[in-house]
Amino acid sequence: MSMSNPVQELRQNVAIPFEQAQAMPPSVYTSDAFLNEELEHIFAKDWFCVGRADALANAGDYTTCELAGQPILVIRDNDGDLRAMSNVCLHRMSTLLQGSGQTRSIVCPYHAWTYNLNGSLRGAPAMSLNEGFCKDQYKLPQVKCQEWLGWVFVSLNAEAPDVKVQLQAVESMIAGYDMTNYTEAFQEEHVWDTNWKVLAENFMESYHLPVCHAGTIGGLSKLEDMVCPPGHEAFNYHTILKDDQLRIAMAHPSNDRLKGDERRTTFLLAIYPSLMITLTPGYFWYLSLHPKGPGQVHIRFGGGMSDDYKDDPDAQQNFKDLKALLDDVNVEDRGCTEKVFRGLSSDRAAPGHLSHLERPNYDFAQYLMARIDAAKNS
Template sequence: MTSLPSKAEFAAIQKGYSPNASRSLSLNADAYIDPRWFNVDLKEIFAKTWQWVCHVEKVREPGSYIAVEIAGQPIAVVRDREGVLRAFYNVCKHRAHHLLSGSGTSTRIMCPYHAWTYRMDGQLVRAPHTETLEDFNTKDICLDQVKVEEFCGFIYVNLDPQATSLSEQSGDLETEIRHWAPDIDKLTFGHRLTYDIKSNWKNVVDNFLECYHCPTAHKDFCTLVDMDTYKVTTHGIYSSHMADAGNSSSSAYDVSNATVKTHAVWWLWPNTCLMRYPGRSSIIVLNVIPAGPDRTLETYDFYLETPEPNEMELQTIKYLDEVLQAEDISIVESVQRGMNTPAFTQGRIVNDPDGSGQSEHAVHHFHGLVLEAYARGA
């Protein structure tokens, strides 16, 4: 089992970072390559933050459920018979077998190992052949609950029993998202893209949070949006990335019939990105999932006006999959390799005080949140 960093290392990891982005270095390379820091990420960040699960449509009806893994833990989210949203560790209280798989609807939760059966509120109601047990009562046994919240049309869970609500933590984020995407609750799942990336999750987030690299690495993207209007604003535990759609023809995909003319993106600490690209009304959810010190899984879920993407959305999906993602994956995998050499420890944050897209102040904001979590872990 990998140990955690020492107190001295917790102190040293802060070196070079300044609260002033114009004076700051980036996060130390050790945080991206050392398995001990990856363990801190799981314990102090992912196990204590709000993690995206799905769109509310998955668990809208009483009896609906979805089983997922959050920070390495099996979790089930259900809507009970009274319509209350609940989340539990997806683990039977008898012999720790998993309970639910995938998603669907049910009137009960029955363990596939010994048929112990729970109500949708987690209360045990039946345990076969336990009549002769002493001091045993099904009413005393209930699944371990996890914090769950419906926020902006999506479901999030938090494994930290002390966590305050996502709504409270995120300030004006919901107001901002609903201003640009007022129909977000009514959208429906249309498509999923998945990726397995040879890079630490923080490199993936770093790359997402700045468009300083866009003119060099994403020339098609720079025709999709008007880079002169690109602004990035940081707040508490999120950042907003806004730009107008490009005025000329786009080489990324055809936006001539677009009803949404704004490129609006929100990053929510630590690993959820909500995107509204020019086109029809839609939301793309990027979920960045840490799978190892140098491995990240990504899902891109497209929520659309209709279950089937239209021609413009098919072009969008193709562009994101075959062009934009291919470019970004190549970048972050190269950065990960570079961080594993003796040639790199930290680099300067490039900061524009006016908050343009071609600035790394949102990366600096993210690094500050990482270091705050590390300080708490120390």
Template sequence: MQQSIDSLLQQLRENAALPFEQARAMPKAVYTHPEFLEQEQTHIFKQEWICVGRQDAAKNPGDYFSCEIAGEPILVIRDKEQQLRAFSNVCLHRLSTLKQGSGNCARVVCPYHGWAYNLTGKLVGAPQMQHSPGFNKQDYQLPEVRLEIWQGWVYLTLNNDAEPMTDKLSTLSDKINRYGMEHYTQTFCETHVWDTNWKILAENFMESYHLPVLHSGTVGPHSKLEDMDCPPGEPAYNYHWLRKEASLAIGNAHPDNTALEGDWRYTTALIAIYPGHLITLTPGYFWYLSLQPLAVDKVQILYGGGLSPEFIDDPEGIKAIEQLKILLDEVNVEDRQGVEAVFKGAHSALAEPGHLCWLERPNYDFANYLSQRINGK
């Protein structure tokens, strides 16, 4: 018999209320209960700011890309005044989606009946509609979706009352401004779907405890857990630091980088911005995941990476990011095996969640965030 949603929420609330030293991993049903996902969509994904990529994915007027938030189709497009905007990606005539993927256009033309919208979302063309007396082009404007840019990332929200993203992440900006992440250039971006719950993948990215074991064939041997710093998180995010001499040159500051000094030239920040924007930020490159649940057992992953300005300008930089991409793809294969195995284990009637390690402080903070949002506190 499936646990009731009220019982599950109470269990999550009680676990989150424990001090970190006594806390356990989240209850199994938070990963498997369909009603819990409905609560997440209602209280989190339809309310929070969601990262949909980098602003340099649409650099020029008419550049666009499509995305979805909680099942809502959205079009992100740069207008003629170089402003990046977001609109409903649904035609106001017979409800066809307007654009798929990414590209460039002078007008957004519906593939169903040819209704056309300009780059500010106004209807500018409607074939044969001049014969409909009640029709007026001026009445049609694609609904606009709130969009903010933070550190070069494009964030959207369906919640008109959401706190501005720049205010929400002001303390994180203070911690990482020295990297100049807003000036990094994206060099690859892909979309994948894995067969696991989105929170299992989010938690996997947040903690480095698993690195020596799960990633023994890739980055594990270079991961020194004793060199990690896992401070308590903040309401909108958690983070931890890793200081190391990187195996690839782009993991450390470029010789031309004059902004970073001392240990900061060798320090990596691992950042989780709730609900599912996960960033590894190094002095030379970043890579990231942005997660959205498709079902209890499926997560859509926006996966990308890029280089700091100094490495972008270095002829060897792109070669290095190609090497890094090969490594990250191998790391993702290991992660996928791990998080899909955890999802299978979450269905076990015999298993119970265990105590958290000191390196899993970010997971404790994430569980508190979920409990507060889902329980409405």
């Protein structure tokens, strides 16, 4: 298959109705040209999740990311507000903060220019002899930042529609879970040798669970209990019913918001472009993905429990056991998704038809094409 025009190849792919659909063409995953389209028209325009707000609860708590090539920091300021801003010093343009942590001020590691938590310049050593220097004229450029159900999103696009508006349908669908009141217990960062879309699609379908996860959760996954409705403009989802072998996957006895099968329903939410949330009535875990070239993906991996369980004496041990299981599941997912990328990089790779259990993958391809076409037609 020609890789000269991956955008056109995807356009042809998504023109086919779901009942006849095939997986996306290999060039969409392997070409630098398509990655550039994604960075310019998707990651630079849509919302990107940096994690949970409760992980940034106190003044000076911060995290950093690179979004479409732009270094960004997100920090809780002294007024209690979350702010996102450029993570680049306004002097000689070093990056400022690294990773995640806590700080009383933002200090450049190169010349110690120091910024307040709101981005204004507090002080700059040895600048008094420059007649043009005025401290009050310096403030780190601000980046759009919003919180939604406990998640923190940033966007480089000042015109991006509010997260709450885009995801209102999600909010209504999962209201009984009260996702705002889930507390993060861990967050990690990883890099895997696969394309970010391969990992996103791996999350979007549970068709692979019985095989890829045969050593962990595969035996608990019944294909007949998976429901994959058509997706929405800003997200897709599917659901799985779980049994009570893992108690903290069930609604807590004190939860009177969920009824019947809702009390054991797991939602697998794919918030475009790259936030993947497994939400059970008792716990959640998530992946927030960003490409590092066609063949690597940077992963923000985190999870925690519903506050419904916070006073149960065995809940922490149950979650500790769950985290160990999730780590094993990740090892399996890494193996599967890295094999997929190696395979689709072959000259002889060709996409096959999709199962009805891969409806979210079809909708994801439609989203990618729609975003790229909208940018080209604007």
